Amino acid sequence: xxxxxxxxLVTGFEPxxxxxxxxxxxxxxxxxxxxxxxxxxxxxxxxxxxxxxxLSTYGIEAIHPDSFVVSQLDLAPSVVLTxxxxxxxxxxxxxxxxxxxxxxxxEQGLTQTVGGLRCSIQLI
Numbered sequence: 001x002x003x004x005x006x007x008x009l010v011t012g013f014e015p016x017x018x019x020x021x022x023x024x025x026x027x028x029x030x031x032x033x034x035x036x037x038x039x040x041x042x043x044x045x046x047x048x049x050x051x052x053x054x055l056s057t058y059g060i061e062a063i064h065p066d067s068f069v070v071s072q073l074d075l076a077p078s079v080v081l082t083x084x085x086x087x088x089x090x091x092x093x094x095x096x097x098x099x100x101x102x103x104x105x106x107e108q109g110l111t112q113t114v115g116g117l118r119c120s121i122q123l124i
Contacts, residue, residue: 010037024049034060043068045109069113077120084117085124098124 013029013036020028027049034042041063042050050062063071073080088101096104098121106114117124 007037012036020054022049022054023051031055031058031060034058041068064109066110066112069110070116073113073116081117081120081123088124098122 010033013032016032016035017028020031022028022031024046027046030042030044031050031054033039035058039060041061042055043063043065044050045065047062047064052061055062069080084101088096088098091101101124102114102117102121105117
């Protein structure tokens with residue numbers, strides 16, 4: 001990922017970890033990195049371990065991946081459709097037809113995303 005997203009690697013967050021309190025202490029490094037880089041959100045399936053009352057202190061919210069992708073689809077549909085098409089095209093073992101790919105996304109809990117993509121299936 002570092003070669004594709006040049007600022008993806010967050011450093012210098014380690015001193016923040018011990019001062020953070022989350023339901024699962026093993027998740028504190030995620031919040032520390034988000035604070036350090038000035039993130040607005042943590043995109044995670046694990047919403048229960050990132051409570052709003054704790055995250056709001058730092059101006060951060062936890063967002064389910066399905067909600068995140070749907071919001072991106074609303075903001076920039078062509079960008080999302082291009083990314084989805086490229087991602088699907090990289091699947092080689094086995095390759096996936098658009099409908100099969102949407103089925104995989106649905107199985108991963110991205111049901112709203114699938115609904116949003118279905119109307120543009122010919123583009124993915």
